[in-house]
Amino acid sequence: MEDYDSTVFVVEDDEAVRDALCMLVETVGLKCKTYRTAQDFLSDYDPGEPGCLVADVRMPGMSGLELQAKLAKDGMDIPIVIITGHGDVHMAVKALKSGAVDFVQKPFRDHTLLNSILKAVVIDARKRRKSVERSQLDAKLAELTSREREVMDLLVTGKSTREVAKELNISSKTVDIHRRRILDKMEVRSVVELVLATEQLRD
Numbered sequence: 001m002e003d004y005d006s007t008v009f010v011v012e013d014d015e016a017v018r019d020a021l022c023m024l025v026e027t028v029g030l031k032c033k034t035y036r037t038a039q040d041f042l043s044d045y046d047p048g049e050p051g052c053l054v055a056d057v058r059m060p061g062m063s064g065l066e067l068q069a070k071l072a073k074d075g076m077d078i079p080i081v082i083i084t085g086h087g088d089v090h091m092a093v094k095a096l097k098s099g100a101v102d103f104v105q106k107p108f109r110d111h112t113l114l115n116s117i118l119k120a121v122v123i124d125a126r127k128r129r130k131s132v133e134r135s136q137l138d139a140k141l142a143e144l145t146s147r148e149r150e151v152m153d154l155l156v157t158g159k160s161t162r163e164v165a166k167e168l169n170i171s172s173k174t175v176d177i178h179r180r181r182i183l184d185k186m187e188v189r190s191v192v193e194l195v196l197a198t199e200q201l202r203d
Contacts, residue, residue: 008032010032
């Protein structure tokens with residue numbers, strides 16, 4: 001397993017279950033924070049902190065599904081693993097349709113729950129890495145002049161230097177100058193790498 005600096009946020013009203021879950025996730029090197037209610041979690045949660053959420057479907061006050069809906073409404077995209085009782089499978093299915101990573105029925109096996117948690121942690125880490133890469137790409141694009149952006153937009157569609165020059169009514173030599181500057185500012189070595197980089201904008 002890769003070394004993720006992640007926290008597993010456990011929202012569970014049963015103290016014994018909370019403590020057991022925390023001990024379990026700490027065995028694989030993950031940090032753990034526990035909360036008795038969904039509201040306690042919402043009051044403390046910092047979206048900038050990497051990790052995932054483990055929440056029981058049935059809790060006093062706000063349920064696990066309501067917590068999931070609240071997080072989605074507020075734009076807090078944290079991967080969620082839902083814990084359910086035997087009779088709550090229909091609620092778990094609803095949670096999955098709403099974007100939960102997985103659901104685990106009580107009583108659960110340690111390795112089953114850990115696998116779901118690790119899956120959620122990896123999803124979160126990848127999303128955060130992609131967000132950073134997107135921000136870096138946006139910063140590079142901001143360095144391009146309007147003409148360089150026009151040239152780039154045509155180059156990434158597969159147009160040749162001559163075709164770009166004709167469409168923009170400039171010389172091929174000028175297109176080549178712009179192309180070199182674009183590659184330099186975007187920190188890529190070729191138009192192929194430029195295409196791969198700009199594909200992130202469409203994801």
